[in-house]
Amino acid sequence: DTAVSQTPKYLVTQMGNDKSIKCEQNLGHDTMYWYKQDSKKFLKIMFSYNNKELIINETVPNRFSPKSPDKAHLNLHINSLELGDSAVYFCASSQDSGRGQPQHFGDGTRLSIL
Amino acid sequence: GNSVTQMEGPVTLSEEAFLTINCTYTATGYPSLFWYVQYPGEGLQLLLKATKADDKGSNKGFEATYRKETTSFHLEKGSVQVSDSAVYFCALQGAQKLVFGQGTRLTINP
Numbered sequence: 001d002t003a004v005s006q007t008p009k010y011l012v013t014q015m016g017n018d019k020s021i022k023c024e025q026n027l028g029h030d031t032m033y034w035y036k037q038d039s040k041k042f043l044k045i046m047f048s049y050n051n052k053e054l055i056i057n058e059t060v061p062n063r064f065s066p067k068s069p070d071k072a073h074l075n076l077h078i079n080s081l082e083l084g085d086s087a088v089y090f091c092a093s094s095q096d097s098g099r100g101q102p103q104h105f106g107d108g109t110r111l112s113i114l
Numbered sequence: 115g116n117s118v119t120q121m122e123g124p125v126t127l128s129e130e131a132f133l134t135i136n137c138t139y140t141a142t143g144y145p146s147l148f149w150y151v152q153y154p155g156e157g158l159q160l161l162l163k164a165t166k167a168d169d170k171g172s173n174k175g176f177e178a179t180y181r182k183e184t185t186s187f188h189l190e191k192g193s194v195q196v197s198d199s200a201v202y203f204c205a206l207q208g209a210q211k212l213v214f215g216q217g218t219r220l221t222i223n224p
Binding site: 004033040041042043044045048055056090092097099100101102103104105106107108 | 144145146148150152155156157158159160163165201203207208209210211212213214216217219
């Protein structure tokens with residue numbers, strides 16, 4: 001009974017391609033997030049949605065486009081992949097966007113650009 | 115803006131040793147503070163949290179106290195086990211965003 005599940009777990013692709021990562025949560029949470037973790041383990045938020053509405057959009061290139069078809073799903077589409085996009089991408093969810101709400105993370109998608 | 119600074123790793127200890135991982139923060143207002151743990155190949159898991167000054171979060175033998183006067187939230191455990199080997203992240207949450215420290219890799223040797 002995985003709470004936050006991401007697919008695929010691994011993604012290896014060529015520079016210039018377009019790819020998507022899917023995320024689903026079965027916790028009934030209102031808020032979902034995408035994070036990027038670089039090779040030094042540094043974690044940075046990219047986007048956050050609350051009930052399908054975008055509430056956080058960090059300085060991320062326009063090539064990254066999140067989509068939330070419903071509050072249980074938050075997908076990430078990446079156009080024209082570049083070498084610097086290689087990282088582990090984590091999806092997370094929380095009950096709501098209020099202060100003090102812990103976030104539940106998926107196991108990550110390791111994206112490798114050749 | 116808000117920021118979190120953790121002690122540099124990696125940290126290597128023997129089993130049953132005492133653990134401290136330092137964490138200090140800079141924030142406006144009254145943030146909530148968290149420790150997350152990441153085991154190899156997995157996502158982050160909440161270890162403990164504190165939402166106001168002088169609160170102590172605790173879980174699995176780990177503790178951290180929210181110290182507003184020193185803007186710190188140091189993680190401690192009295193006797194570590196090999197299974198505690200992981201990367202530990204201190205984080206703060208202001209209005210909406212969770213901001214992480216750089217992570218501290220902990221290795222416990224038997």
